[in-house]
Amino acid sequence: MEGLLSLKTTPGVSFKSIPSFNNRPAFLIRRSSMSLPLRRSNFPAIRAQQSETETISTEREGEEDALKVKEWEVGMFQNEVAESQGIRIRRRPPTGPPLHYVGPFEFRLQNEGNTPRNILEEIIWHKDTEVSKRKEKKPLVALKKLLDNAPPTRDFVGSLKAAHSRTGLPGLIAEVKKASPSRGILREDFDPVEIARAYEKGGAACLSVLTDEKYFKGSFENLEAIRTAGVKCPLLCKEFVIDAWQIYYARAKGADAILLIAAVLPDLDIKYMVKICKMLGLAALVEVHDEREMDRVLGIEGIELIGINNRNLETFEVDISNTKKLLEGERGQLIRQKDIIVVGESGLFTPEDVAYVQEAGVKAVLVGESIVKQSDPCKGIAGLFGKDISL
Ligand SMILES: O=P(O)(O)OC[C@@H](O)[C@@H](O)c1c[nH]c2ccccc12
Numbered sequence: 001m002e003g004l005l006s007l008k009t010t011p012g013v014s015f016k017s018i019p020s021f022n023n024r025p026a027f028l029i030r031r032s033s034m035s036l037p038l039r040r041s042n043f044p045a046i047r048a049q050q051s052e053t054e055t056i057s058t059e060r061e062g063e064e065d066a067l068k069v070k071e072w073e074v075g076m077f078q079n080e081v082a083e084s085q086g087i088r089i090r091r092r093p094p095t096g097p098p099l100h101y102v103g104p105f106e107f108r109l110q111n112e113g114n115t116p117r118n119i120l121e122e123i124i125w126h127k128d129t130e131v132s133k134r135k136e137k138k139p140l141v142a143l144k145k146l147l148d149n150a151p152p153t154r155d156f157v158g159s160l161k162a163a164h165s166r167t168g169l170p171g172l173i174a175e176v177k178k179a180s181p182s183r184g185i186l187r188e189d190f191d192p193v194e195i196a197r198a199y200e201k202g203g204a205a206c207l208s209v210l211t212d213e214k215y216f217k218g219s220f221e222n223l224e225a226i227r228t229a230g231v232k233c234p235l236l237c238k239e240f241v242i243d244a245w246q247i248y249y250a251r252a253k254g255a256d257a258i259l260l261i262a263a264v265l266p267d268l269d270i271k272y273m274v275k276i277c278k279m280l281g282l283a284a285l286v287e288v289h290d291e292r293e294m295d296r297v298l299g300i301e302g303i304e305l306i307g308i309n310n311r312n313l314e315t316f317e318v319d320i321s322n323t324k325k326l327l328e329g330e331r332g333q334l335i336r337q338k339d340i341i342v343v344g345e346s347g348l349f350t351p352e353d354v355a356y357v358q359e360a361g362v363k364a365v366l367v368g369e370s371i372v373k374q375s376d377p378c379k380g381i382a383g384l385f386g387k388d389i390s391l
Pocket of ligand 1: 175177238239287309345346347348366367368369370
């Protein structure tokens with residue numbers, strides 16, 4: 001049968017294919033094991049699945065198995081909630097339940113398998129593994145202790161507002177960016193501290209530091225180095241946040257603000273993470289790319305800063321008219337009412353581009369490629385705005 005997942009069989013286990021499960025082909029595996037009562041799940045989807053398999057029995061699981069099961073259930077639940085909010089990015093690969101759990105029958109759905117659907121999903125799956133490893137090395141309790149010695153946070157939003165009123169132009173968040181999956185290496189001779197200093201000299205209000213290693217060739221060491229070098233611009237930790245642990249970590253490494261991506265995080269996560277940011281004195285830049293994400297974010301209380309990404313992180317397409325589209329009509333009105341600062345992100349190269357997004361309503365811009373590529377990034381800023389904004 002085409003596209004079916006390969007299965008390892010063990011002695012005493014026979015399997016056959018059944019025509020469909022939730023309208024998708026599935027395998028039904030029979031295990032020859034003793035019967036035990038089935039645990040009831042709190043999650044509707046899992047309950048439904050369980051009632052279909054009422055006769056299923058299971059072996060006694062060890063503690064490790066129970067944990068795996070819980071993780072799987074939570075993963076299923078997260079994906080379900082996310083889907084209901086129009087989030088296409090799945091947090092984890094759609095693996096089946098642990099073998100010992102299901103008892104005599106094991107379902108393996110035929111879906112897109114364990115292959116990420118796009119680059120953002122790939123990054124998120126990789127991040128999931130990365131964060132688990134980092135957390136193991138430094139659990140939250142240990143991390144919280146480090147915060148006592150972390151440098152104080154600086155006012156990220158205040159700095160953007162001040163720059164805007166000083167220059168009459170959008171406040172600049174200049175990005176320390178070595179590479180990206182869409183553009184490859186942007187700058188070979190990459191000295192993060194030197195670049196940060198040049199940006200500051202050129203009049204940047206704030207800096208953004210990419211910390212993702214695998215896809216953007218950034219690091220938390222870069223963030224820490226820039227902070228300890230005495231750069232005064234407040235720093236945005238540009239990360240793919242999927243777990244609140246990362247927010248504490250960013251704070252410990254000297255961040256003043258952190259990015260939260262609405263394409264990845266369900267509403268409740270954003271709400272909860274924004275609260276954690278407030279508690280830690282960090283600004284949260286909540287990034288959206290389309291109307292649905294914007295509407296979701298506008299429905300969440302306490303958001304001060306919204307970034308409109310002109311780049312679609314699933315396809316890499318860049319279109320700066322996206323900023324304008326998302327600020328038109330009632331959305332723009334609501335944003336002004338709520339006094340939210342909007343940041344125009346990505347694909348800005350010329351003074352005309354900056355003027356265009358300013359006209360659309362942004363009070364800040366986030367720029368990487370066009371300035372990091374210049375041999376002198378300080379001059380790159382003057383080129384971007386069409387004048388020296390450091391004065
Ligand atoms: O290099 P650009 O096109 O000027 O873009 C900068 C910034 O907007 C972009 O790096 C970015 C916006 N949102 C992100 C989320 C993750 C990683 C990177 C990004």
